Structure formats: C-alpha cells, structure tokens
Amino acid sequence: MTDPAAPQATNRVLAARIWREYLRPRRNRLVLAMLSAAIIAGLSAALVEVLKPAVDQLITHPQPGALVRIPLLIAAIAIARGLFQVLQTTSINRIGNGVVGDMQVRLFGKLVRSDLARLRGAHSGSYVSSMLYDATLIREAATSGLVNYTREFLTVIGALVVMFRLDWMLAAGVLVIAPVASLFIRRFSKKTTKAAKGAMGETSNLSTAIMESLDGVKIVKMENREAYEEGRVAEVIDRRQRHLIKGSNAKAMAAPATETFGALVTACVFAYAGWRAGTGGMTAGAFTAFLGALAMALQSLRQVANLQTVFSEGFTAARRLFQQLDVEPAIVDPADAKVLPPGEATIVFDNVSFAYGDNAPALHEVSLQARRGETVALVGPSGGGKSSLLNLIPRFYDVTAGAVTIDGHDVRGVTLASLRDRIALVTQEPFLFDDTIRANIAYARPGAAEDEIEAAARQAAAHDFISDLPLGYDTLVGEAGARLSGGQRQRIAIARAFLKDAPILLLDEATSALDTESEAQVQAALERLMAGRTTIVIAHRLSTVKDADRIYVIDRGRVVETGTHAALVRHKGLYARLAKAQDLDHLPATSPEVGA
Numbered sequence: 120m121t122d123p124a125a126p127q128a129t130n131r132v133l134a135a136r137i138w139r140e141y142l143r144p145r146r147n148r149l150v151l152a153m154l155s156a157a158i159i160a161g162l163s164a165a166l167v168e169v170l171k172p173a174v175d176q177l178i179t180h181p182q183p184g185a186l187v188r189i190p191l192l193i194a195a196i197a198i199a200r201g202l203f204q205v206l207q208t209t210s211i212n213r214i215g216n217g218v219v220g221d222m223q224v225r226l227f228g229k230l231v232r233s234d235l236a237r238l239r240g241a242h243s244g245s246y247v248s249s250m251l252y253d254a255t256l257i258r259e260a261a262t263s264g265l266v267n268y269t270r271e272f273l274t275v276i277g278a279l280v281v282m283f284r285l286d287w288m289l290a291a292g293v294l295v296i297a298p299v300a301s302l303f304i305r306r307f308s309k310k311t312t313k314a315a316k317g318a319m320g321e322t323s324n325l326s327t328a329i330m331e332s333l334d335g336v337k338i339v340k341m342e343n344r345e346a347y348e349e350g351r352v353a354e355v356i357d358r359r360q361r362h363l364i365k366g367s368n369a370k371a372m373a374a375p376a377t378e379t380f381g382a383l384v385t386a387c388v389f390a391y392a393g394w395r396a397g398t399g400g401m402t403a404g405a406f407t408a409f410l411g412a413l414a415m416a417l418q419s420l421r422q423v424a425n426l427q428t429v430f431s432e433g434f435t436a437a438r439r440l441f442q443q444l445d446v447e448p449a450i451v452d453p454a455d456a457k458v459l460p461p462g463e464a465t466i467v468f469d470n471v472s473f474a475y476g477d478n479a480p481a482l483h484e485v486s487l488q489a490r491r492g493e494t495v496a497l498v499g500p501s502g503g504g505k506s507s508l509l510n511l512i513p514r515f516y517d518v519t520a521g522a523v524t525i526d527g528h529d530v531r532g533v534t535l536a537s538l539r540d541r542i543a544l545v546t547q548e549p550f551l552f553d554d555t556i557r558a559n560i561a562y563a564r565p566g567a568a569e570d571e572i573e574a575a576a577r578q579a580a581a582h583d584f585i586s587d588l589p590l591g592y593d594t595l596v597g598e599a600g601a602r603l604s605g606g607q608r609q610r611i612a613i614a615r616a617f618l619k620d621a622p623i624l625l626l627d628e629a630t631s632a633l634d635t636e637s638e639a640q641v642q643a644a645l646e647r648l649m650a651g652r653t654t655i656v657i658a659h660r661l662s663t664v665k666d667a668d669r670i671y672v673i674d675r676g677r678v679v680e681t682g683t684h685a686a687l688v689r690h691k692g693l694y695a696r697l698a699k700a701q702d703l704d705h706l707p708a709t710s711p712e713v714g715a
C-alpha cells in the first residue's frame with residue numbers, strides 16, 4: 120500500500136484514509152445521508168414515470184378520478200422528496216463541519232508540536248491556507264460530493280429503469296451512446312483538475328503574501344512601499360485567478376457540448392417515437408415520460424461531471440494536508456525518557472557542535488559551564504552563534520555532536536516537559552498573547568492564584584503600571600501586546616518568569632529599545648530575577664557583562680575567550696576591542712585569569 124502521506128499517494132489510498140479517520144466515526148449519519156440520497160433518486164424517477172398516466176389519463180384519454188388521483192400522487196411524491204432533501208442536507212452539514220473541525224484541530228495540534236526547524240522552514244501562510252482552505256475542499260469532496268455523487272448516479276440508474284420500463288428498445292439505443300457521454304466527462308475533468316491544483320498552490324502563496332505584508336506593515340509604510348505590496352499581492356491574485364478561470368472555462372465549455380449532445384439524442388428519440396407512435400407502439404404519455412427521464416438522466420450526468428472537479432480538488436487538498444499532518448517531529452521524548460530530577464541546575468556544554476540542517480556548523484566544539492547562582496554572559500559579534508547556543512538548552516534544536524547536560528543529565532535523555540519546566544526564557548522581543556495581562560503572566564502556570572500573579576508583577580516592577588490601567592490585570596494587551604510599551608511588555612515577560620520560578624533562566628537581553636528610566640526598571644527587575652538561579656544571558660547591556668561571573672566570547676561559532684570582564688579587558692583580545700568600542704574598557708581590574 121502507498122503511504123497516505125507520500126506525494127504520490129493514490130486517490131484510493133487517500134480515500135481509505137479519509138474514510139478511516141474522519142468518516143467512519145460518523146458512519147451512522149453518513150448512512151442516513153446516503154439512504155436519503157437513494158430515496159431522493161427513486162422519488163425523482165417516480166416523478167417522471169407519473170408523467171405517463173398523467174398525460175394518457177388526463178389529456179389523451181381522460182378518465183374519471185384521475186383528475187384527483189394523479190395530481191395528489193405528484194404532490195405526495197414531491198413533498199416526500201423535499202423532506203428527504205432536507206434530511207440529506209442537514210446530515211451532510213453536520214458530517215462536513217465535523218470533518219473540517221477534526222482536520223483543523225489535528226493539523227494545528229501537529230504544527231504547534233512540530234520542530235522549530237520545520238516551522239521556521241516554511242512560511243506560516245502556507246499552514247494557514249492548508250488549515251482553512253484545504254480542509255474545506257476535503258470536506259466538500261468527502262461529504263456533499265460523495266452523497267451528491269451517489270444521488271446523481273442513482274438518479275441516472277432510476278431514469279434508465281424508467282426508460283426501459285417505458286420502451287426497452289429505445290432505452291437500449293440510448294444506453295449504447297452512453298460511453299460517448301463518459302468520454303466528455305473524463306476529458307474536461309482532466310482540465311479542471313489541473314486548474315484546481317494550480318489554484319491551490321496560488322492560494323497558499325496568496326496567504327503568505329498577505330501575512331508577510333501585514334506582519335511587516337511598519338516597514339512597508341516607512342518605505343512608502345504600499346503600492347509595491349499591493350502589486351505583489353495583485354500578481355499572486357492574478358495568477359490564482361488565471362487558474363480559476365481556466366477551470367471555470369473548462370466547465371463552461373463542457374456545458375454546450377453536453378447540451379448539444381443531449382439535444383441530438385432527444386432528436387433521435389423524437390424520430391423513433393414518431394415512427395413507433397405511427398405504428399401504435401407508444402402512447403403520448405409514454406413518450407413524454409421517456410423524454411422526462413432522458414432529460415433527468417442527462418441533467419444528473421452533468422452533475423456527475425461537475426462533481427469530478429470537487430473530487431479532484433478534494434484529493435489534491437488531502438494529499439497536501441496529510442503530508443503536513445504526517446511529518447513527525449525529530450525532537451521528542453526518547454523511549455526511555457526520565458523526568459529531570461530537581462537539583463542544582465548546573466548547565467554544562469561538553470564539546471558541543473551544531474549545524475542547522477545541511478548548513479555549515481553554527482557552533483564548533485563549544486564547552487561551557489553555568490552553576491546555580493551564577494550569571495554567565497555570552498558576548499560576541501553578530502552571527503557568532505549566541506542565540507544558537509541558547510536554543511540548545513531547552514532543545515529547540517538538538518546538538519550535532521557533544522552534549523548539553525543539566526546536573527549531569529543529557530537534555531536529550533529527559534522528558535521535554537520536565538526539561539522545559541526547569542527553564543524560564545525571556546527574549547529580546549517578549550511575545551504576549553492577545554489576552555489579559557493576568558493570562559499573559561500566568562501563561563506558564565494557568566492555575567496560579569491571584570496573589571501569586573500580583574507578587575510576580577510586583578517583583579517585575581510591573582504592578583504599578585498595571586494597577587494604573589482602567590481594567591488593571593484584566594486589560595487586553597492587543598495583538599502581540601501592541602497596546603503596551605516595549606518596557607511594559609518586557610516587565611510582563613519578566614513577571615511571567617518570576618511566576619514560573621524555574622531554576623534556570625535564559626535571557627536574551629533587550630538592546631536599545633527602552634528609554635533610560637524604563638531600562639533601569641527592567642534592569643532592576645532582571646537582577647532580582649537572576650538572583651539564586653543559573654542564568655545564561657546573551658549580553659548587550661554592559662552592566663550585565665560587568666557583573667557576570669563569567670563571560671564567554673563567541674566568534675564564528677567558537678568560544679574564543681573566557682573570563683571576567685576585568686580579566687578580559689586586561690587580556691586585550693576580541694572582548695577588549697568590543698568593550699573599547701562601547702567605551703567600557705576603563706574599569707578597575709580585580710579579577711582572575713582569562714581562558715579560551
């Protein structure tokens with residue numbers, strides 16, 4: 120069997136998976152929808168068959184009683200068909216929305232658990248398009264497509280049965296030309312499939328382009344590039360529309376073809392019927408009913424043809440969505456993972472090398488150590504590898520060689536949950552969710568009590584400004600915290616770390632975004648946060664560097680110097696040059712040796 124996630128997975132494999140995972144749990148309702156579809160097809164056939172007695176008994180040879188009986192019969196069939204149509208539609212709606220919901224939840228669950236490397240590797244727009252667009256296309260194919268197909272198919276069969284009952288010879292003649300109709304259907308379904316695939320690819324590009332422009336809206340405005348962005352999006356829209364137009368044209372061109380074909384068949388039926396009527400073999404009623412059945416069969420065949428597009432879109436979407444769904448993260452708990460036991464929280468990098476995928480290594484044989492109560496600073500030129508190093512501790516990425524250990528336990532040997540429980544991370548641009556300040560502080564500990572949240576905010580020097588807000592802790596912070604200042608966002612992130620109270624603190628310090636007063640508050644809060652923890656900080660603020668127990672100077676992926684600020688200044692190496700550039704090389708030197 121083909122792997123359902125593989126790009127070449129056959130439609131049969133995809134259909135089996137959709138059935139197994141999404142439809143089987145809803146099979147009762149699906150059976151109801153299918154039964155309704157079958158009954159609708161039967162009633163439609165009955166409706167055309169009634170035309171025979173209707174014409175014969177009401178018009179050609181009027182019969183007493185028929186005037187009431189036949190209209191009542193038609194009304195009863197029509198009402199029953201209407202009721203089953205409602206039943207079919209409501210069942211499909213329930214199944215369809217359930218299927219989409221399931222797919223979206225599963226896909227999001229998968230994405231949010233996937234490796235950082237994978238998430239960084241594709242634009243989030245493509246995930247959004249898959250979640251919203253692909254899932255809907257699969258729903259269309261798997262629910263209304265499937266049920267309508269069944270209904271229309273059975274309607275064709277029903278119409279054929281009626282035709283055979285009315286005049287088997289004529290029906291057999293019509294049946295002989297059926298393969299021609301199927302040739303039509305196949306021909307244009309190929310074209311629409313190709314167009315559908317193209318349109319789907321462009322839908323993904325479109326969401327990417329829109330999200331990117333809006334994410335970078337400040338720079339777009341600053342550089343007066345609105346018109347350029349508009350043009351860029353317009354180009355993608357144009358490409359997408361070209362595919363959509365091609366698809367619609369293929370459909371539209373098929374309509375005159377099938378209609379002409381239908382008219383030709385009808386003409387033949389007329390000729391035959393005329394001949395048969397002349398010889399007394401076919402009544403006017405039978406003839407009318409036959410034409411009605413033929414028209415119904417042709418109409419249903421057209422629907423069947425249209426549904427081919429729905430199926431091909433659905434399968435293409437399923438192939439894409441399952442591919443996304445089936446990528447297993449590489450960074451997971453090992454089979455024999457143990458919980459990281461509480462301890463001193465000593466972090467050791469033992470000859471660590473690391474590369475992003477197949478790129479050149481970002482870190483070469485790095486060794487470093489940070490103990491409880493210590494502040495270890497990472498400094499060095501941009502692109503040197505400081506962030507990469509920090510990312511290895513909570514296993515956002517895994518080392519390529521060597522090991523990162525905490526209290527002697529390799530981080531790859533313990534559960535991710537217990538590892539990350541022990542670490543608080545405060546980044547340069549702290550991320551806040553569009554929720555209340557309270558929820559943002561309590562993000563790591565959703566069950567935290569009100570006074571714990573407030574205590575954390577006080578320690579982070581955030582309580583006063585929060586209390587000054589009209590809604591206090593209930594204030595909604597806006598998208599990514601947009602309604603707060605940079606310093607306020609940072610203090611909320613620090614409060615979050617205080618509340619988490621993890622023994623390890625990873626800090627990517629803010630650079631120059633803050634004014635002096637705000638910076639002093641943030642700095643004081645950070646110092647309180649660092650006390651008594653194992654802190655590794657990417658240092659930009661020189662006061663942190665000065666007070667650090669140890670500084671590791673990282674350049675081009677290697678630790679090139681180690682020591683205290685004073686010792687490193689005396690050493691007159693890279694650090695001394697960086698410090699000089701920042702006018703910080705005149706501090707009294709009091710301290711120990713420099714290493715490398």
Ligand SMILES: Nc1ncnc2c1ncn2[C@@H]1O[C@H](COP(=O)(O)OP(=O)(O)OP(=O)(O)O)[C@@H](O)[C@H]1O
Nearest residue numbers: 239475478481499500501502503504505506507508
């Ligand atoms: N996701 C990624 N994929 C591929 N390469 C990356 C990725 N992130 C960083 N790099 C590369 O790894 C190297 C180290 O980057 P890193 O971000 O760790 O440096 P840094 O010292 O933190 O820089 P800065 O001070 O500018 O933030 C750089 O050459 C960078 O181009």
